Amino acid sequence: MLFDELKKAKMAAMKEHNKVKSDTLGVAIAKAMLVNTEKKAKGEELTDAEMIGILQKTVKELEEEKANYMQLSRSDDAANVDAQIDYIKEYLPAMMNDDEIRNIILGMEDKSVGTVMKTFKAKYAGQADMKKVQEILKSL
Numbered sequence: 338m339l340f341d342e343l344k345k346a347k348m349a350a351m352k353e354h355n356k357v358k359s360d361t362l363g364v365a366i367a368k369a370m371l372v373n374t375e376k377k378a379k380g381e382e383l384t385d386a387e388m389i390g391i392l393q394k395t396v397k398e399l400e401e402e403k404a405n406y407m408q409l410s411r412s413d414d415a416a417n418v419d420a421q422i423d424y425i426k427e428y429l430p431a432m433m434n435d436d437e438i439r440n441i442i443l444g445m446e447d448k449s450v451g452t453v454m455k456t457f458k459a460k461y462a463g464q465a466d467m468k469k470v471q472e473i474l475k476s477l
Contacts, residue, residue, distance in 0.1 A: 339388040339428060340369055346428075361421040365395050389429060389463030396425050433465045438473050450474060 343366050350358040368391050373383040399422045406415040433441075441461075442453055450471070457470050 339385045339392075340366075340373070340383060343369070343388075343428060357417065357420055358424050361424045365392060365425060368395065386462040392425055392429055393463060396422055396429070399425070430464050433461065435469065435473060438465055438470055439477070442470075442474055442477060448474070448477070 343362055347359055347362040347366060350362060369383060369388055372387060372391060376383055376387075399418050403415050403418040403422070406412075406418060438457075441457075442448060445453060445456065447453075453470065453474050454467065457465050457467065
């Protein structure tokens with residue numbers, strides 16, 4: 338499970354005295370633990386797809402933070418945030434490109450918006466940008 342991989346990686350980073358990586362993974366783990374606590378209260382488990390969503394949200398937050406540092410001309414802090422983004426992206430699946438998305442849509446029998454979006458959310462969670470899926474679907 339992805340959550341367990343993150344915990345192991347955090348421990349390895351701590352042993353290597355890599356504070357930036359350890360802290361970055363610690364933030365992602367803390368966010369996941371909050372979601373996991375809520376899910377356990379309902380009798381559910383945290384899935385890898387949900388964990389990927391948490392990591393993607395963390396990357397977006399870090400990218401916003403980097404943009405703020407760049408506006409303030411603080412390139413050293415922006416470089417630090419870049420390293421944090423790279424550490425998180427190690428655990429994200431590769432994103433599909435436009436051609437892959439288009440081929441999947443073309444291979445589907447029912448190309449209605451609802452069906453296509455449900456299929457991509459179920460089968461390709463975290464691998465395809467849903468905005469891109471919608472744009473490509475509209476262009477067909």
